[in-house]
Amino acid sequence: MVAPQLSALTRSPIVLGSRSPRRRDLLAQLVPQERIVVRPPSSSDEAGFNGLASWAEIETRLFExxxxxxxxxRAHSDPAAAVLSADTVIVGEAEGELAVLGQPPEDESWREVVRGWFHRYLLGRPHFAVTGACLSLGERNWECVVRTKVVFTLAEPAMVDWYLDTGEPVGKAGGYGLQGAGSVFVEMIDGSPSNVIGLPLRETRNMLIDAGLLDGPTMA
Incomplete structure (x- = not known):
């Protein structure tokens, strides 16, 4: 079988295996919208992070x-298609122990869960947004994991109540959205802002270029 020419690959579709509209919008900053085919995984079930206490364990699980x-x-796509998948978590620390904060529960307990996260892990202290991404094309995979340090300011309980009332924390890793009202809490970002939203643009661009799906130089 003859390998596709580079010019053909740079026009071919990219299947985005994600339910996140934010991730789709970020990918559209790198490639035209018409090249993006959104096809979420058939199952929302995934391995958890319970009992993982080190960065090595957390990042290994994220890759998994x-x-x-x-x-x-890939099992539900054209075998020749490029597939990009990603997952983002927030990692906080309290009393010397790491805690992975995924999306809040889908039931009514989400408010109290997010309130607890804010007061225990987020307000007035640093935490990390961590995204793992995997790009596959044919029999090859390109992978990355990216950490971004975020520092929230201290805030009164009334501010947290206001934020919970916006409903924005629902469906967001760590219970906040950097691209929305959650940005009012942010005092500093060290690293990639797009990584906090859900897709590290520099690293994703490098993977697309390495795979021949995008023209241009890579960035360190």
Whole structure:
């Protein structure tokens, strides 16, 4: 079988294996919208982070999650298609222990869960947004994991109540959205802002270029 020419690859579709509209919008900053085919994984079930106490364990699990998502989407896509999957978590620390904050519960308990996260792990202290991404094309995979340090200011309980009333924390890793009202809490970002939203643009661009899906130089 003859390998596709570079010019053909740079026009070919990219299957985004994600339910996140924010991730789709970020990918559209790198490639035209018409090249993006959104195909979420068939199952929303994924491995958790309970009992993982080190960065190495957390990042290994994140890689496992994005690989499973990628394989799921590939199984329902054209075998020749490029598939991009990603997952983002927030990692906080309290009393010397790391805690992975995923999306809040889908039931009514989400408000109290997010309130607890804010007061225990987020307000007035640093935390990390961590995204794992996997791009597959044919038999090859390109992967990355990116950390961004975020520092929230201290805020009164009334501010947290106001934010909860916006409903924005629902469906957001760590219970906040950097691209929305959650930005009012942010005092400093060290690293990629797009990574906090859900897709590290520099690293994703580099993977697309390495795979021949995008023209241009890579960035360190």
């Amino acid at each position: 999650i994005v690989r499973v998502k990628n394989e799921d989407v």
